[in-house]
Amino acid sequence: MHRNLQGVPETLLIPLWARAAETREKKPIIRDEKAVEMVGKIDYDFSKFKGSWLTQTGVAVRTEILDREVRKFIQKHPEAVIVNIGCGLDTRYLRVDNGRIRWYDLDLPEPMGIRKNFFQESGRYRMIGKSVFDYSWVRDVQAEGAPILLLAEGVFMYFTEQEMKELMEHLTKLFPGSHLLFEMLPRFLVKFGGKHETVRKTEARFQWGIRSGKDMEVLNPQIRFLEEWNFFDLHRKRWKWMGWLALIPAFKNNFNDRIVHLVFL
Template sequence: MQQKLKGVPETLLIPLWARATETQSSSPIVKDYKAVEMMKNIDYDFSKFDNTWLSQIGVAVRTELLDNSTKTFIHKYPNAVIINIGCGLDTRFFRLDNDKIKWYDLDLPEPIRIRKQFFAETERYKMIAKSVFDYSWINEINISNEPVLIIAEGILMYFTEDEIKSLFNEIIKAFPGAEVLFEMMTPTVAKMSKHHDTASKLGVKFNWGIKSGKQMESYNSKIKFIEEWNYFDYHRDRWHWMRLPSLIPAFKNRFNDRIVHLKLC
């Protein structure tokens, strides 16, 4: 199946490649056999990502962190509604489904077109083919009083600060009380788009970075920071030459992404 993605939408192929490659490694951090199947059936030159070990380990660690945090939420709220913003070719619903949750995967029309080659909608699993900034997608979320978790993985760094603030303002109005898990990039890393091992190959630019997830509280008084997890703290044996400098707090806090956990009041 040939893909027609360019620019930021094309980046969805990076985590697919990373999860599939990780799954086939000798000691995988995550196992995603559906990603292996999908990569084999998509007509794309994935070899351009060969030897990009930094993105490989980064995606593996963030997948593990988001999986564990999402599982914790589902365990606490078995009937939850989960909204996956900028889902790309993510397979998390099919790996974590408890047969009770309702799950919405949201992305642009072309990524959703590709998803529909591999996944079918059900009563509890829906795909929405819209931009995250076309806020009419909110009207397609069927919710009563269920707890809501919003996931934003590998997407927010491509937008501007004003766009991020607008998005969170709309989410807060639509889903008060929801929790959010998102991947943040530091300002230092965001300025290094041209040197990023995979994004640079696709000609895309990072536009947004923050020093800490705590900074999100300044965006809206209804955002409450809960916690964050720095990728460097996990699977240290896989970080190659970065393992030692990552022990230095200044380096650790400037040069790696994190998963941030928020509560919307």
């Protein structure tokens, strides 16, 4: 299977590789056998990511945090509707499905075309091949009053601040009362996007970051910050020398991503 992937769409292969590589570890943080299967079937030179331990650890930790928090939401709301923004080749639905939720994977037509080689739609699982900024996708989501959780993993850092303002303005109006879990890049790291060990091997660049999830309340008054989790707080030994530097608050807060939990008023 071969596709011409450049720029941001190519970055969907980085977390896929990382989850597959982590699954092969002796003591993996997460297991994703579907990712292993997909890497084996996609015609792409994944070897260029080999040895990128920092990315592998980061993706494994963010996967663990998001899986945990999504499961918590589903436990509280067993018939929730979940929209996975910029899903790429994510496999989370397979890991957290309780047999009752409705799940929507949303991404651009090109990555969605690849995704359809590996996943099949059902009554509770749908794939939407549209840009998140093409708000017609909202009509494809059948919520019918159910609690809604929006996910955005490895996505928002590629948008500009103006795009983020526009997106939040629309989402807060379209989904009042909904929750959002997203991966936050510290503002300090945006300028180093070209030096990221795996992203620099693609044509994509980071464009947006914030100091804390609390900053989202400034971005839009309809947002309330609930909680955030720094990647450095989990599996310290896997971070090697960076785990020790993370004991310094300034380093911890400026040099790793966080998962942020928000609610829309």
